[in-house]
Each structure stands twice: as structure tokens, then as C-alpha cells.
Amino acid sequence: MKTYLDCLPCFLQQTLRAGRIATDDEKILKQLLDDVGMMLKDIPLDNTPPETGMLIYQKISQITGNKDPYKVIKKENIDNALSLYPEMEKLVDRSNDKLLTAIKLAIAGNVIDFGVNREFDIEKEISETLRNELVLKDYEDFKEALDKAKGILYIGDNAGEAVFDKILIEQLKKPVVYVVRGRPVINDVTFQDAVSAGIDKVARVISSGTPAPGTILKTCNLDFIKLFKSANMVISKGQGNYEGLSGEDRSISFLLKVKCHVIARNIGVKVGDIILRNSR
Amino acid sequence: MKTYLDCLPCFLQQTLRAGRIATDDEKILKQLLDDVGMMLKDIPLDNTPPETGMLIYQKISQITGNKDPYKVIKKENIDNALSLYPEMEKLVDRSNDKLLTAIKLAIAGNVIDFGVNREFDIEKEISETLRNELVLKDYEDFKEALDKAKGILYIGDNAGEAVFDKILIEQLKKPVVYVVRGRPVINDVTFQDAVSAGIDKVARVISSGTPAPGTILKTCNLDFIKLFKSANMVISKGQGNYEGLSGEDRSISFLLKVKCHVIARNIGVKVGDIILRNSR
Numbered sequence: 343m344k345t346y347l348d349c350l351p352c353f354l355q356q357t358l359r360a361g362r363i364a365t366d367d368e369k370i371l372k373q374l375l376d377d378v379g380m381m382l383k384d385i386p387l388d389n390t391p392p393e394t395g396m397l398i399y400q401k402i403s404q405i406t407g408n409k410d411p412y413k414v415i416k417k418e419n420i421d422n423a424l425s426l427y428p429e430m431e432k433l434v435d436r437s438n439d440k441l442l443t444a445i446k447l448a449i450a451g452n453v454i455d456f457g458v459n460r461e462f463d464i465e466k467e468i469s470e471t472l473r474n475e476l477v478l479k480d481y482e483d484f485k486e487a488l489d490k491a492k493g494i495l496y497i498g499d500n501a502g503e504a505v506f507d508k509i510l511i512e513q514l515k516k517p518v519v520y521v522v523r524g525r526p527v528i529n530d531v532t533f534q535d536a537v538s539a540g541i542d543k544v545a546r547v548i549s550s551g552t553p554a555p556g557t558i559l560k561t562c563n564l565d566f567i568k569l570f571k572s573a574n575m576v577i578s579k580g581q582g583n584y585e586g587l588s589g590e591d592r593s594i595s596f597l598l599k600v601k602c603h604v605i606a607r608n609i610g611v612k613v614g615d616i617i618l619r620n621s622r
Numbered sequence: 623m624k625t626y627l628d629c630l631p632c633f634l635q636q637t638l639r640a641g642r643i644a645t646d647d648e649k650i651l652k653q654l655l656d657d658v659g660m661m662l663k664d665i666p667l668d669n670t671p672p673e674t675g676m677l678i679y680q681k682i683s684q685i686t687g688n689k690d691p692y693k694v695i696k697k698e699n700i701d702n703a704l705s706l707y708p709e710m711e712k713l714v715d716r717s718n719d720k721l722l723t724a725i726k727l728a729i730a731g732n733v734i735d736f737g738v739n740r741e742f743d744i745e746k747e748i749s750e751t752l753r754n755e756l757v758l759k760d761y762e763d764f765k766e767a768l769d770k771a772k773g774i775l776y777i778g779d780n781a782g783e784a785v786f787d788k789i790l791i792e793q794l795k796k797p798v799v800y801v802v803r804g805r806p807v808i809n810d811v812t813f814q815d816a817v818s819a820g821i822d823k824v825a826r827v828i829s830s831g832t833p834a835p836g837t838i839l840k841t842c843n844l845d846f847i848k849l850f851k852s853a854n855m856v857i858s859k860g861q862g863n864y865e866g867l868s869g870e871d872r873s874i875s876f877l878l879k880v881k882c883h884v885i886a887r888n889i890g891v892k893v894g895d896i897i898l899r900n901s902r
Binding site for chain 1: 631637657
């Protein structure tokens with residue numbers, strides 16, 4: 343997905359939000375906003391938003407000297423999600439369509455996203471998401487692809503969400519390779535986070551190598567790119583991965599909650615909608 | 623009021639919103655955002671926000687070649703407000719406290735503000751504002767100052783709002799000098815707008831000379847500054863004037879609807895609150 347004009351002010355907002363996680367020194371934060379303001383002119387609108395996200399978070403690390411500002415928050419999110427895990431398992435077990443319930447839970451976990459929203463109530467999110475219908479109803483196609491697939495490449499998004507991904511992976515009943523970021527960026531899932539979330543017990547965990555808050559193939563390692571191209575089925579979680587991968591020429595099942603007007607317009611849905619969309 | 627870090631991303635949002643009123647050429651809008659992005663580093667946090675607003679709107683005029691992008695919108699707002707005028711007069715006439723009702727109506731008009739919000743429903747705003755209590759209850763002080771005042775300096779904010787100001791001016795029962803901006807900036811009230819709104823029938827209209835979307839004394843003409851310092855009573859409408867004047871060392875009655883978190887925190891109230899606050 344290209345960068346829209348509305349993304350540019352939002353980059354500044356994200357800079358301030360993430361910057362404040364890294365430091366409370368107002369002078370450093372002003373310097374950070376000044377620097378990102380000057381970067382805008384070098385951002386072509388045909389870049390994907392996570393390419394800019396990557397530059398912003400590198401700038402934050404560089405200026406604040408903090409390489410992983412979200413470390414503590416990510417741990418809290420994972421612990422919080424793990425405490426909900428037994429209840430989520432029961433919700434799936436009791437439901438008429440276990441796979442669909444697990445898909446909805448995996449999308450509910452996608453709300454744990456400090457890139458876009460600062461505040462969320464995960465338990466409220468779970469109950470609302472389970473009540474809501476999937477807006478893009480590619481579920482039948484999804485099931486068909488899943489039936490045929492020998493294995494699945496599952497691209498994770500944020501760290502706490504990985505616990506919710508585990509619920510879905512258990513329902514896929516196929517070998518899964520779970521993909522994490524190459525290094526800490528915002529609250530996105532890294533190798534260590536995936537292990538903390540217990541993903542290693544249900545999937546093989548690999549790094550795409552990307553330092554961006556979204557999967558941009560040209561920033562990924564060759565092993566991942568090869569897997570991405572050859573996989574029978576790719577599941578992509580969240581907005582950042584959608585933004586990075588929606589232009590790629592292969593079938594991908596995108597699972598996400600729509601959090602901003604730009605994505606909503608791009609997909610043709612409303613903010614707040616929960617989406618299962620198969621590309622192609 | 624100083625500039626807060628949160629104002630910086632908001633400046634970019636305002637740039638895009640106002641830029642889109644002036645042009646729909648995406649390349650020009652990108653250039654505009656790039657230029658304002660580069661300006662951020664030159665904005666000290668001890669500037670008031672309207673000083674930056676002034677630079678931004680000058681940049682918009684310069685890049686788009688459009689000196690008054692809001693001209694048509696302002697006319698629509700004034701015409702729309704004038705169509706509501708007879709009903710508003712009746713609301714005042716029927717009320718137990720005519721002055722208080724007129725104050726609330728004048729604040730309701732303050733929602734016509736494209737600087738902060740793109741969309742509003744003025745009739746809904748009127749009924750809600752009349753139902754709401756003033757959050758800062760300086761009404762008794764206001765009445766006392768009004769009783770003592772020989773004349774009032776009334777600083778207008780946006781163009782459509784001037785029609786609502788007329789309702790209040792009629793209830794003040796004192797000679798009023800109504801102050802407009804020195805030139806078109808966003809949808810702020812100019813001399814011509816004040817006349818279109820009928821203010822000249824109830825007050826003497828003068829220009830402060832400022833090209834900013836808020837009253838910043840150092841950008842005003844000497845006649846206005848003299849009047850501002852010597853006036854018995856000053857009424858200031860809206861956020862832009864609050865931002866420009868809240869640090870000045872004289873008593874001012876600020877009437878505004880709080881539209882953003884920065885102002886809400888600065889004053890110690892909530893977004894959406896309606897305020898009558900006497901400084902000193």
C-alpha cells in the first residue's frame with residue numbers, strides 16, 4: 343500500500359507517541375519531531391508506510407539511545423494475554439465453529455498496537471470482536487486454502503498478539519512457520535517475544551529479518567523471501583504487514599482490525615471493522 | 623499559551639486540511655506538507671500556536687496561489703448562521719437569563735472552526751450547548767465587570783460565529799468595539815465577514831491587523847493594542863485568541879468551546895466543555 347497524504351501528519355503523531363515511551367525529556371522529543379519533520383520531504387508517496395515507520399523508529403533509537411523502548415510494555419502485554427489464555431481456549435472449545443472463533447480472537451489481539459492507538463481494553467475488545475461479523479467474508483476461501491495447504495507461513499504483528507495467534511495456530515491443524523521481526527521495532531513481535539508467548543510450542547519461529555514495523559520484502563532476508571514465495575498459504579496479521587504486503591503478487595490471507603481511515607478507504611471498509619481478506 | 627509537543631503533529635494535520643480547501647492537487651499538497659515539516663525545527667515551543675498557524679497559512683497561500691481558500695465556506699457559514707438568527711433571538715427572549723443564554727449561543731457558534739474540526743452540526747451544537755452548564759463559572763464576575771464597563775472590546779474568532787456574537791452583543795447593552803483579523807486566515811472573521819454577519823449594526827468594527835489565526839499582540843496594529851490595554855472589559859472568543867492572549871497581563875473574559883486535549887489540559891477542563899473564564 344502506498345503512503346497517503348494523511349499518513350504524513352500521522353507519522354509525526356506516532357513519532358511523538360513512541361518517543362514518549364523512550365524518553366520524557368521534552369528537548370529530546372522536540373529534536374525528534376524536528377528531525378522527522380525534515381524527513382518528510384524525502385518520503386515519496388509510493389513508499390509503503392512501514393518503510394517510513396522503520397526510519398522513524400531508527401531515529402527514535404538513535405536520538406534517545408534506547409534500542410527497545412517497548413521492552414517492558416511488550417512483556418506486560420504478553421503476560422496480560424497469557425493470563426487470558428485459558429479463558430480464550432474455553433471460548434474456542436465451546437463454540438460451534440472453533441476455527442472462526444480462533445480467527446476472531448487472533449484479530450482481537452491485533453488491537454494491542456501502540457503504533458496507532460495508545461489505549462485499549464483487551465477484554466472488551468475480545469467480547470466485541472467475537473460478537474462482530476467479519477466484514478470481508480473470505481472465510482470459505484480461507485478454509486479451502488487451509489484444507490489444501492501442506493504448511494502455513496504465519497506472519498506475526500505485535501508481541502502481545504502472538505498469544506492470540508497461538509490460539510489460532512492450534513486450530514489450523516497444519517505445520518506452521520511463525521514469522522517475527524528482525525529486531526525490536528515499536529511493540530512488534532521478535533523471536534524472544536514469540537518464545538515468551540509460547541509460539542515455539544506450536545510452530546517453528548523464524549525471523550523475516552526486517553527492521554520495519556511491517557513486512558517489506560526488500561528489507562527481509564533471503565530465507566524468508568524464499569519461504570514467502572513458495573508457501574502454500576500465507577496468513578498476514580495486522581495493518582503494518584497489510585501495508586507492506588498488499589501489493590505483492592501472491593495469495594495472502596490478511597487478518598486485521600482496521601484502525602485508521604486511510605486503511606479503511608484503501609480496503610473499502612469502516613474503521614473498527616474486522617477483516618479476513620484473501621488477496622487474489 | 624505556549625506550543626506543546628502535541629501541537630506539532632496537529633500543525634501538519636491543519637496544513638493538510640486547509641491545503642485541501644485550497645487545492646486538490648496531490649503534488650502541491652505533498653510539497654506543502656514537506657515545507658511545513660521543514661518549518662517545525664524553526665518553531666520554538668515558547669511561541670504561541672497561532673504564530674505558527676500564521677506561518678502555515680501564509681505558506682498555503684504562497685504555494686497554492688490562493689489568498690482566501692475559505693471565502694466560499696465562510697459565506698456559507700454566515701448564511702447558514704443568519705438563517706438560524708430569528709430562532710436564536712426567540713431562544714434568548716424566552717429564557718429566564720437572557721445574558722447567559724446569549725453567552726452560551728455565542729460559544730455554540732465557536733464550533734464553526736475548520737482549524738480544528740472539519741465537520742460539525744451547528745443546530746445540534748446549539749441545542750447541546752444550551753443544555754450544558756458553563757464549566758468554569760465566572761459568570762458572576764463577568765456580570766460585575768459588565769455592569770462597571772463603559773465599553774467592551776469584543777475579539778471575534780471565525781466568520782460564521784460572528785452571527786452568534788451579534789446575539790450576545792445585543793444583550794451586553796453597552797457600546798461594543800468588535801475586532802476582526804487583518805486579512806483572511808482560515809475561516810476567521812474579517813471586516814467584510816463582520817459586515818455580512820450584521821455586526822456593523824450593533825458594534826463598531828475594527829481590525830486588529832493580525833494576519834494570524836489568533837490575537838498575538840506583537841502582530842497587531844498600534845490602534846488595536848492601545849484599545850486592548852485601555853478597554854474596561856475585553857471579551858475574547860475561541861481557542862486561537864485564547865492561545866494568543868492567555869499570557870497577557872490584563873483581565874480578559876475568555877469564551878470558548880474546548881476542542882483539543884492540549885487546551886483542555888492547559889485550562890484544566892475536558893474536551894467539549896464550554897468555558898467562560900475570566901483571567902485575573
